[in-house]
Amino acid sequence: MQDRDDARVGDIVVDGALASLQRRHGGPLQLIGRLLAPRPRTIERDSLSFTLADGRDVEVQRVRNPRARRLKLSVDERGARLTLPARASLVSGQRFLVEHRDWLSAQLGHYADVAAPPLLLGVTAELPLRGAQWPLDWRPGRFARVQQEGDVIVFTAGERASQASLQRALRDFYESQGRADVGHWLPRYLATLPRPPRRIAFKRMTSQWGSLSPDGNVVLDLSLVLARPASFEYVLVHELCHLIHGNHSRSFWREVEKRFPDWRDERGYFRTEGRRLKATLRALLG
Ligand SMILES: [Zn+2]
Secondary structure, three states, rough: OOOOOOOOOOOEEEOOEEEEEEHHHHHHHHHHHHHHOOOOOOOOOEEEEEEEEOOEEEEEEEEOOOOOOOEEEEEEEOOOEEEOOOOOOOOOOHHHHHHHHHHHHHHHHHHHOOOOOOOOOOOOOOEOOOOEEEEEEEEEEEOOEEEEEEEEEEEEOOOOOOOHHHHHHHHHHHHHHHHHHHHHHHHHHHHHOOOOOOEEEOOOOOOOOEEOOOOEEEEEHHHHOOOHHHHHHHHHHHHHHHOOOOOOOOOHHHHHHOOOHHHHHHHHHHHHHHHHHHHHHHHHHH
């Protein structure tokens, strides 16, 4: 499944958050071969080591996807990925990588610039939230838990707490903060909507910031809680306006503008900061 396939009615995609190159695979001969040969149904994955022009070896995830129609090389905060259609040979994939070695180096370099530190028990001294860095105070306790106390974030955890339990506690904290923000903003917009959203949920999305399904469920990217609040609010308003227009027509943007006149600034914020926000959350939550 490609990263953008889960967009339904509305979606916001970070420009450049997922850099990719594609090539249509094969001509008529391959097409005949494709019709005759049974297609594998499952997506197979493995990884290979690939040497960049500067001699550095990088891991490239190789995905054999029967639904893919072309060779595709993409880079996001998780690294490089090569997608092969069902009938593409491994050699053609390798050749594709070699041809785009420089592009791959440049894209990976871009992501290295935004690499964020991981969460370390007792060591991490601050946490990002609402566009700022907050001092973090570690306290001993039996169950991993994160709370805000005034201007400090308090992380309670046992000495031997597993990384997974710490990450779960932080994820819960971020989700509750996100729900609180949405709960604070939502009432002001409900009166002018044709219907309320059925549900608002947070998920970790790779390249999107939010989406609205046809049955009225809003999904918001969890890394929005790290963004400056106005930008987070804009994404909420954007998805809510899809309850009026399920597209990005001029009428849609008029509805956004009525409710959020500065929407262009916020969209610009995601263009410059979006990649870093997603990389930061990924580093913290794994
Ligand atoms: Zn949209």
